[in-house]
Amino acid sequence: MFDPALINRFHNLETPFYFYDLHQLKTTLKACSDAAFKHHFQVHYAMKANFNPRVLDTIRDFGFGADCVSGNEVKAALEHGFKAEKIVFAGVGKSDKEINMALDRDIFCFNAESVQELQVINDLASAKNKIANIAIRINPNVDAHTHHFITTGLEENKFGINTWELGSVIQKLRECPNLLFLGIHFHVGSQINDLEVFRNLCLKVNEMQLWFQEEGFTVKILNVGGGLGVDYHQPDENNIADFADYFKVFADYLQVNKAQEVHFELGRALVAQCASLISRVLYVKNGIKKNFLILDAGMTELIRPMLYQAYHQIENLSGDQRAGSEEEFMVGQQPAADSNEPATNYDVVGPICESTDCFRTDVALPESKRGDLIAIRTAGAYGEVMASGYNLRDRVQSFYTE
Missing domain, CATH: 3.20.20.10 (Alanine racemase)
Structure with missing residues (x-):
């Protein structure tokens, strides 16, 4: 769904946003x-x-x-x-x-x-x-x-x-x-x-x-x-x-x-399948028992996982690029030293001041870095419509392709 050209366009947009196909x-x-x-x-x-x-x-x-x-x-x-x-x-x-x-x-x-x-x-x-x-x-x-x-x-x-x-x-x-x-x-x-x-x-x-x-x-x-x-x-x-x-x-x-x-x-x-929530990694917090990816999207943009314990597929789009051919890398990005390196398990969480602000726990992803683009899939139903301004958050925006 996300070809390199599209991911490059995402990098030029302010996150988080809903991408509509x-x-x-x-x-x-x-x-x-x-x-x-x-x-x-x-x-x-x-x-x-x-x-x-x-x-x-x-x-x-x-x-x-x-x-x-x-x-x-x-x-x-x-x-x-x-x-x-x-x-x-x-x-x-x-x-x-x-x-x-x-x-x-x-x-x-x-x-x-x-x-x-x-x-x-x-x-x-x-x-x-x-x-x-x-x-x-x-x-x-x-x-x-x-x-x-x-x-x-x-x-x-x-x-x-x-x-x-x-x-x-x-x-x-x-x-x-x-x-x-x-x-x-x-x-x-x-x-x-x-x-x-x-x-x-x-x-x-x-x-x-x-x-x-x-x-x-x-x-x-x-x-x-x-x-x-x-x-x-x-x-x-x-x-x-x-x-x-x-x-x-x-x-x-x-x-x-x-x-x-x-x-x-x-x-x-x-x-449901026509939209994904696109976010960026703000911080990576590695611990002894848990590794956290802290995103700039949270329960104010997509509340289903917190409200219904709903599952959404989560993908690191930048990590996928780093694991690909060097020609696909964007300016300023470097390929991973070993594209076959094992995945890391992360709790993918948002920035909201609530402990429930967690999209999923123990998500296996490529080693992730600050600024990486994250896609939360199948978000076209009960996603944008349930967004809120809690914590005085900006209203989430939308981006479309035909």
């Missing part, structure tokens, strides 16, 4: 679009994964819809040209202000997550003399077998409406004349690599849509969420998720009639 993004989007089109599935991009302007514009150009979880995400989707009729608004805590804005913009659908929310949307829509399209987010109690911080489909999670509440949902829908029921919505979690989880979800969706039909409600939309995982350990070998097998599970196990639409809300699988 827009060619990789477009290749991924095409793979997803082609696989979904085969089954007539519709995909909404989950904007919370990454709302970098260039990323949003690229996804819009492929014709995807937008899955939003805040009023400002709805605004951003509209500002970047996503069509209102392809925008869905999810989220367990929509404010009155956000709901009113979305009603004014005539978005496609609200994914409602509680009985009380149904009443609030109805009342606000009534005040505007509007009808709000509604999908009911159901908590299917399906275990995604991922980190408990990113599991959303169990009964102990805050998301969605539990199955034992569905009787109250039906009653509320019948009482609310300004709500138009479109369908049902599910999302069981994130970074799911076991396709059996999605098969189990299909069985639950089939059960739930039959229940609504028996209650006299036409289910037009089956929104099965997203959650497809990516390969954080081998980002070059597996740089595109297996969209074909993913969508085939739903084609094989989901019961769909000709009048229904199947919608997906994919985020991570579309954008």
Whole structure:
């Protein structure tokens, strides 16, 4: 992914920054679009994964819809040209202000997550003399077998409406004349690599849509969420998720009639592999038990490892150059005396005044030096969007290639 010419360009840029490979993004989007089109599935991009302007514009150009979880995400989707009729608004805590804005913009659908929310949307829509399209987010109690911080489909999670509440949902829908029921919505979690989880979800969706039909409600939309995982350990070998097998599970196990639409809300699988966080080594601290690489990027730029204990591949780009041919070295760099010298284990940490500010421990890297460029891979999802200004840090910048 990082050829010598690109690394040389990196050396002229102020770090840390996010590097976006827009060619990789477009290749991924095409793979997803082609696989979904085969089954007539519709995909909404989950904007919370990454709302970098260039990323949003690229996804819009492929014709995807937008899955939003805040009023400002709805605004951003509209500002970047996503069509209102392809925008869905999810989220367990929509404010009155956000709901009113979305009603004014005539978005496609609200994914409602509680009985009380149904009443609030109805009342606000009534005040505007509007009808709000509604999908009911159901908590299917399906275990995604991922980190408990990113599991959303169990009964102990805050998301969605539990199955034992569905009787109250039906009653509320019948009482609310300004709500138009479109369908049902599910999302069981994130970074799911076991396709059996999605098969189990299909069985639950089939059960739930039959229940609504028996209650006299036409289910037009089956929104099965997203959650497809990516390969954080081998980002070059597996740089595109297996969209074909993913969508085939739903084609094989989901019961769909000709009048229904199947919608997906994919985020991570579309954008994760298109970006890396590029940083520099500030200091090397060698000790008896530990060697530390202290970077100029930290948890303020990429918090996933600290928040979720998430793994990211870490590479020393300058060390790779030193281990290559002498013609590839930059001015002022010298080749390693022995390119076959054993790697050194480092704890790769950031500059933030928190002990948790550690990307990974015991990372085997070429012998590293102050000023070396470090790449933290597969950072396109939940990377830049979760950056903060803690410690009054400068906002992380972005760099792009086509």
